[in-house]
Structures are given as structure tokens and as C-alpha cells.
Amino acid sequence: MCDYHKEKGAPQKRIGILGGYGSVGVEVAKSLMATTSHKILLGGRNGEKLGLIVEKLGTGVASMVVDVYNQSALGEFCSRCDIVINCTGPSRQVACKVALTALQQGCHYVDPADNSLYNALIEKNEVVKQKGLLFVISAGIIPGILEVLPMYLVNNKLDKAQSLEYYFVSYDRLSFSSAYDIICGFLSEDDAGMVYYEDGRIKKSSFPMKNMCLPQPIGKVDTILTFTDSMKDVVEKCNVSKCHLYTALGGKSTRKALYDIRLSRQEKTESQMASWSNLLVDAMDHDLNDRKAGNMFHLIITGEKGGVYKKLTATLFFKNGFRLMGIIAASTARLIIDGMGHDPGCFLLHKGIHIGKMMELLEESGICVSQSIETL
Ligand SMILES: NC(=O)c1ccc[n+]([C@@H]2O[C@H](COP(=O)([O-])OP(=O)(O)OC[C@H]3O[C@@H](n4cnc5c(N)ncnc54)[C@H](OP(=O)(O)O)[C@@H]3O)[C@@H](O)[C@H]2O)c1
Structure with a gap:
């Protein structure tokens, strides 16, 4: 088992999951709860669905109603997080909205979206680097x-x-x-x-x-x-x-x-x-x-x-597949937040994380x- 698994005394960070009650979002939350002691903030636009999922997941999970098309709510959500995992979809519709707000608020960013999001974000690479952030796109299957x-x-x-x-x-x-x-x-x-x-x-x-x-x-x-x-x-x-x-x-x-x-x-x-x-x-x-x-x-x-x-x-x-997706996105976030991603910048998964450590985390999750x- 990795020595950074629920490491005692490691600084606790807050991981935000947007689309928190979606098919992938729920699995990301479950995987993080099983493998880290970081705090989790779930976001979604339906307060009732959020309440149900938070109740199911148990202690250590907070929630916030947020529609990603509401800029001020999205800004507030990101400002409360060290890293945001964006599981809202369809990602071709949500596009750069969440990533740009995460950048504005200075938090790391993980997204299972395909290369089209990466191609759209790469022009912000210098700003991502200057802010010392790591943005990993395509953290999926x-x-x-x-x-x-x-x-x-x-x-x-x-x-x-x-x-x-x-x-x-x-x-x-x-x-x-x-x-x-x-x-x-x-x-x-x-x-x-x-x-x-x-x-x-x-x-x-x-x-x-x-x-x-x-x-x-x-x-x-x-x-x-x-x-x-x-x-x-x-x-x-x-x-x-x-x-x-x-x-x-x-x-x-x-x-x-x-x-x-x-x-x-x-x-x-x-x-x-x-x-x-x-x-x-x-x-x-x-x-x-x-x-x-x-x-x-x-x-x-x-x-x-x-x-x-x-x-x-x-x-x-x-x-x-949803569980597999959840484990991959959660493991990516763990590597970033625990300092095992690459240098700052905007990357696709195979370039943005330490591949050997990723495989260790996947194995740890079965x-x-x-x-x-x-x-x-
Ligand atoms: N790379 C890969 O291999 C891979 C694999 C699977 C999925 N993905 C991508 O991951 C993303 C999520 O997939 P999924 O299967 O979890 O989809 P899903 O089950 O449809 O979940 C999408 C979530 O986004 C939420 N959402 C939509 N619009 C929102 C808004 N304006 N504000 C806040 N939340 C909003 C939905 O909430 P409501 O119920 O309120 O609408 C729902 O919780 C998709 O874009 C998908 O393409 C990638």
C-alpha cells in the first residue's frame, strides 16, 4: 500500500467535485472517501439530490448548490477548494467554464473531458504555470x-x-x-x-x-x-x-x-x-x-x-466503467494534491501525472x- 495513503499528519485539503451526484461524480466521491482523509465538497444544481447523496456518503462530505452557468456561485465553490474535479456534463456543453473559474480562483483542476477541452485550454497554459497550478484533462478511460x-x-x-x-x-x-x-x-x-x-x-x-x-x-x-x-x-x-x-x-x-x-x-x-x-x-x-x-x-x-x-x-x-472512471479521476486528484503530479501546467493525463504512482494507486483500488x- 502506498505510504501516502491516508497519511497521518498530512495537511488536509479540500477537494471539490462538481456534478457530485452524476454517474462519475458519485464514484469519484466514493473513491476519495475510501482512500484519503481530505475534505470533500460536493457541488450540483439540485439541492435535494445533493442532500440524498451526502446522506449516503456519510461524514466528511459537505455540499453546495451550484449551477455551473451561475458565475458567482461557481466562483464561490472554486474559492473553497484546493482542487476541483469537474464531473458535470455533457462536457462539450460545459466546455471551459469550470476550468477558467478554477484558474481564476487559483485551484488545481481535473476533468475527464476529451482532448477538445485540452485544445481549448492550452492557450491558458502560461497563466496556469504562473499560478503554480496543475490542470489535468482527460482523466478518464x-x-x-x-x-x-x-x-x-x-x-x-x-x-x-x-x-x-x-x-x-x-x-x-x-x-x-x-x-x-x-x-x-x-x-x-x-x-x-x-x-x-x-x-x-x-x-x-x-x-x-x-x-x-x-x-x-x-x-x-x-x-x-x-x-x-x-x-x-x-x-x-x-x-x-x-x-x-x-x-x-x-x-x-x-x-x-x-x-x-x-x-x-x-x-x-x-x-x-x-x-x-x-x-x-x-x-x-x-x-x-x-x-x-x-x-x-x-x-x-x-x-x-x-x-x-x-x-x-x-x-x-x-x-x-463509472467506478473505473471515478477511481481514475480520484487517483489523479490525489497525485496532484499530494504533490505527485508534474510541474505546473495544463496536460493530458499521460503527461500530467507520475504514471508509476498512478498505476500503484489503481492497483490499491483493485x-x-x-x-x-x-x-x-
Ligand atoms: N474520459 C472518459 O473515458 C469518460 C468516461 C465517462 C464520462 N466522461 C465524461 O464525464 C462527464 C460526466 O459524465 P457522467 O457519466 O457522470 O454524466 P451524468 O451522469 O450525466 O452526470 C452529469 C452531472 O452533471 C450535472 N450537471 C449538468 N449541468 C449542470 C450545471 N449546469 N450545473 C451543475 N451541474 C450540472 C448533472 O446534474 P443534473 O442531474 O442536475 O443535470 C449531473 O450530476 C461527461 O461529460 C462525460 O463525457 C468521460
């Missing part, structure tokens, strides 16, 4: 731990990496906010699919689909080749010369919903976005009639160790990566 895992494995288990074959599969409930954000990402990343990375270039593939047999309990699954800017950053940092990333979100119903959404994307109004988000939530629920919920990361990495060619296979499976290494 995808993006988030998706990028952390290969960096951890390559840096800690091999001397040199050559190729990475990576599978991420999620059969899990979706909240309205996460469905909304997934659709925004999906509609804006036309070229992210059907490509792979090789020798510094993104290349089109003639084989974009793969039926893969992953370890149980996932087993056989249809996956689609995809790639992201943050994965490009990871493979370049790890000197991987070839990377194929395959993902699968749900089964047939989810794929059909996403296909239908793409077909009618010209009608992208707010009310259409809301009805697509509900469609995606329902489609995922429908797919869960045939399969149990679960999220799997499966990596096959080739490279060298001690001058010998090796194949490293690693798998992380976690049933409940998130384990099974690994095997063989000589080729």
Missing part, C-alpha cells in the same frame, strides 16, 4: 487510462518497444452526458477510423474491421481500427514504430445507432443531439441484454529486454493489469 497503459508497460517492462497491437472494448451503461460527448467526438473525427500508425505516419488500412478473440469474459468481438492524436503522442514518446488500435463500443445495436447518427448528421441541432444521445444510451442498454457489462484493455507489445526480443501481453478488465512476457 478513453481518453485517459487508454494512453497511460502503453506508456507504463513500455517504460517499465521493456528496454525498447517495436510494435503495439491494442484493443479497447466497452460493453457498459452510458449516461446521457457520456453518450452526448461520444457523439460529438464521433461526428467530428471523420478520419480517425480505419487508420493505423507506422514509422511516423498515419496510414489508411484496407482491413479496418477485425473479429478478435480477447480473453474472457469478453471473448469474441468485432472491433474497428481507429487512431487518435493522443495515441500518436504516446507511440512517438515510446518509440513504437507500428501501432494498430482497435476499439468496440457495445454490440450490434450500438453500432447501428452510431451508423444512423452519422447518416443524419446534417441535422445536428441541440434537440437532435439530445434525441441521438438517448438513442445511444438505449442501444447500449439493448446490447447489454446479450452480454454482461465490462471494459477491457488488451495490449500486445513487441520489443527488446536485455537484448532479447520479447512479446508482452497485458490485460486490464473492469466491470463497472484495478490490476495481468501481464505475461515471452521470448520470441
Whole structure:
């Protein structure tokens, strides 16, 4: 167990969680309560829902009614915290509002939002640095731990990496906010699919689909080749010369919903976005009639160790995605507040925290990566 776990005599800080009764917010609060003795301030716009969740969580949790569109209430909330974890959503709607207020009030900031928030915030990087703050965006699953895992494995288990074959599969409930954000990402990343990375270039593939047999309990699954800017950053940092990333979100119903959404994307109004988000939530629920919920990361990495060619296979499976999200965001906040983040600035998760310490905290919370290494 880490020596900074509920460390006796460590200065108590206040961690604010906005969206405190949302699917991720609740899990962040539970994870922090189980692992730290810092004070927690939950924020949300519905006082009744806040009261219920505070009662459930027990002592050590305070709450404040705050609508993030109410600037003075948001300012007051942030001014009471050393760090704010923003779990309000959809994050594409909330955008920079909370981050900019946290910056104004001088508190650190954690957000599971995707790279679009990072791209919008990076122009404030100098101010974040001057104030000695750490802003970590994408403290979630995808993006988030998706990028952390290969960096951890390559840096800690091999001397040199050559190729990475990576599978991420999620059969899990979706909240309205996460469905909304997934659709925004999906509609804006036309070229992210059907490509792979090789020798510094993104290349089109003639084989974009793969039926893969992953370890149980996932087993056989249809996956689609995809790639992201943050994965490009990871493979370049790890000197991987070839990377194929395959993902699968749900089964047939989810794929059909996403296909239908793409077909009618010209009608992208707010009310259409809301009805697509509900469609995606329902489609995922429908797919869960045939399969149990679960999220799997499966990596096959080739490279060298001690001058010998090796194949490293690693798998992380976690049933409940909201819990996994909560643990990742809470662990990120703990690393920052306990002084184990990087130097001040605005970062994506794989660059903003100490990756080895992150993996220790995840393990402490029951998130384990099974690994095997063989000589080729
Ligand atoms: N990186 C990843 O892998 C990943 C994974 C999952 C989720 N996420 C992101 O995390 C965010 C939260 O997801 P979630 O699943 O927890 O969503 P959720 O269950 O819909 O919760 C969103 C929360 O935000 C609150 N909220 C909305 N508007 C607000 C406002 N104006 N003021 C205060 N609170 C407000 C909602 O409260 P009300 O009930 O009052 O509306 C709710 O508590 C999403 O943006 C999602 O995209 C990222």
C-alpha cells in the first residue's frame, strides 16, 4: 500500500467535485472517501439530490448548490477548494467554464473531458504555470487510462518497444452526458477510423474491421481500427514504430445507432443531439441484454529486454466503467494534491501525472493489469 495513503499528519485539503451526484461524480466521491482523509465538497444544481447523496456518503462530505452557468456561485465553490474535479456534463456543453473559474480562483483542476477541452485550454497554459497550478484533462478511460497503459508497460517492462497491437472494448451503461460527448467526438473525427500508425505516419488500412478473440469474459468481438492524436503522442514518446488500435463500443445495436447518427448528421441541432444521445444510451442498454457489462484493455507489445526480443501481453478488465472512471479521476486528484503530479501546467493525463504512482494507486483500488512476457 502506498505510504501516502491516508497519511497521518498530512495537511488536509479540500477537494471539490462538481456534478457530485452524476454517474462519475458519485464514484469519484466514493473513491476519495475510501482512500484519503481530505475534505470533500460536493457541488450540483439540485439541492435535494445533493442532500440524498451526502446522506449516503456519510461524514466528511459537505455540499453546495451550484449551477455551473451561475458565475458567482461557481466562483464561490472554486474559492473553497484546493482542487476541483469537474464531473458535470455533457462536457462539450460545459466546455471551459469550470476550468477558467478554477484558474481564476487559483485551484488545481481535473476533468475527464476529451482532448477538445485540452485544445481549448492550452492557450491558458502560461497563466496556469504562473499560478503554480496543475490542470489535468482527460482523466478518464478513453481518453485517459487508454494512453497511460502503453506508456507504463513500455517504460517499465521493456528496454525498447517495436510494435503495439491494442484493443479497447466497452460493453457498459452510458449516461446521457457520456453518450452526448461520444457523439460529438464521433461526428467530428471523420478520419480517425480505419487508420493505423507506422514509422511516423498515419496510414489508411484496407482491413479496418477485425473479429478478435480477447480473453474472457469478453471473448469474441468485432472491433474497428481507429487512431487518435493522443495515441500518436504516446507511440512517438515510446518509440513504437507500428501501432494498430482497435476499439468496440457495445454490440450490434450500438453500432447501428452510431451508423444512423452519422447518416443524419446534417441535422445536428441541440434537440437532435439530445434525441441521438438517448438513442445511444438505449442501444447500449439493448446490447447489454446479450452480454454482461465490462471494459477491457488488451495490449500486445513487441520489443527488446536485455537484448532479447520479447512479446508482452497485458490485460486490464473492469466491470463497472463509472467506478473505473471515478477511481481514475480520484487517483489523479490525489497525485496532484499530494504533490505527485508534474510541474505546473495544463496536460493530458499521460503527461500530467507520475504514471508509476498512478498505476500503484489503481492497483490499491483493485484495478490490476495481468501481464505475461515471452521470448520470441
Ligand atoms: N474520459 C472518459 O473515458 C469518460 C468516461 C465517462 C464520462 N466522461 C465524461 O464525464 C462527464 C460526466 O459524465 P457522467 O457519466 O457522470 O454524466 P451524468 O451522469 O450525466 O452526470 C452529469 C452531472 O452533471 C450535472 N450537471 C449538468 N449541468 C449542470 C450545471 N449546469 N450545473 C451543475 N451541474 C450540472 C448533472 O446534474 P443534473 O442531474 O442536475 O443535470 C449531473 O450530476 C461527461 O461529460 C462525460 O463525457 C468521460
